[in-house]
Amino acid sequence: MSADSRREAAARLHIDWTRCDGRGLCAELLPEALSRDDWGFPLAAPGRLAVDADKSNVPLKHSELGAAADAVKLCPVLALRLARP
Amino acid sequence: MWAFGRASGFASMLLLSASVLLGILTRSGRPLVQLPRVSVSLLHRNVSLMAVVFLIFHVGALLLDSYAQLHVTDVFVPFLGSYRPFWQGLGTVALDLLAAVVVTGLLRHRIGQRTFKLVHWLSYAMWPVAIAHSVGNGTDGTSAPVVAAVVVVSVAVVAAVAWRLSAGFLETARLRQLHGQWRRP
Ligand code: SF4
Numbered sequence: 001m002s003a004d005s006r007r008e009a010a011a012r013l014h015i016d017w018t019r020c021d022g023r024g025l026c027a028e029l030l031p032e033a034l035s036r037d038d039w040g041f042p043l044a045a046p047g048r049l050a051v052d053a054d055k056s057n058v059p060l061k062h063s064e065l066g067a068a069a070d071a072v073k074l075c076p077v078l079a080l081r082l083a084r085p
Numbered sequence: 086m087w088a089f090g091r092a093s094g095f096a097s098m099l100l101l102s103a104s105v106l107l108g109i110l111t112r113s114g115r116p117l118v119q120l121p122r123v124s125v126s127l128l129h130r131n132v133s134l135m136a137v138v139f140l141i142f143h144v145g146a147l148l149l150d151s152y153a154q155l156h157v158t159d160v161f162v163p164f165l166g167s168y169r170p171f172w173q174g175l176g177t178v179a180l181d182l183l184a185a186v187v188v189t190g191l192l193r194h195r196i197g198q199r200t201f202k203l204v205h206w207l208s209y210a211m212w213p214v215a216i217a218h219s220v221g222n223g224t225d226g227t228s229a230p231v232v233a234a235v236v237v238v239s240v241a242v243v244a245a246v247a248w249r250l251s252a253g254f255l256e257t258a259r260l261r262q263l264h265g266q267w268r269r270p
Contacts, residue, residue: 019198021114022257024256025126028122029123074123074126076112077198078194078198
């Protein structure tokens with residue numbers, strides 16, 4: 001995502017790091033938005049976030065909203081929330 | 086009704102065992118060969134709900150069956166039954182535990198993670214009680230096919246629990262150990 005499309009984000013996926021256990025379901029459901037680090041924790045895919053941006057709020061495209069809702073529902077530790085952009 | 090009640094009980098026992106296995110696999114965070122984590126998680130839920138459906142058939146059929154002499158109180162209060170009250174009571178205990186696990190599972194987002202998890206752990210108590218009920222109360226609980234099935238699922242579940250308690254259980258266990266307390270991003 002470029003700086004422009006970042007402003008157009010349909011929503012943000014908020015990751016609560018105090019809860020997330022790196023089980024990787026969200027990265028499976030949102031393969032374009034999220035990757036996993038070596039410990040299994042989700043990371044915004046390269047280019048999604050500005051360098052200094054908040055890593056806990058990953059911008060999503062419109063086409064990803066359904067999968068993001070599934071991820072919120074299925075995260076085994078309820079660590080995900082959808083937030084307005 | 087009698088035969089149907091027994092068959093559905095047996096099916097429910099198999100499905101509950103599969104559900105426990107899938108639940109442990111879900112907790113490990115690993116995919117199942119080609120099956121993604123999301124699907125393992127959904128399969129765990131759906132197999133559990135199927136076990137519940139068969140359990141409803143099982144109890145419903147035996148409530149309607151005159152030979153079984155099962156009363157509505159026996160569904161909620163254990164050890165009062167007229168036929169092998171101890172073993173039947175175990176079935177009641179397992180049913181009540183499962184009801185708690187399923188209801189809190191379905192309301193997970195409403196009740197919060199802590200309560201959900203605490204109640205979900207009851208599954209580990211529910212499963213052996215359900216197995217004991219199958220063997221002790223089933224008319225052919227000690228017949229060869231039932232015993233063979235019970236042995237197979239018991240070995241599988243005991244192995245899965247041993248795996249659950251082992252150090253390498255989590256998909257990311259090796260890295261997390263290597264680096265001590267792992268770093269969150
Ligand atoms: S699904 Fe939940 S626990 Fe798993 S990596 Fe994503 S946020 Fe973390």
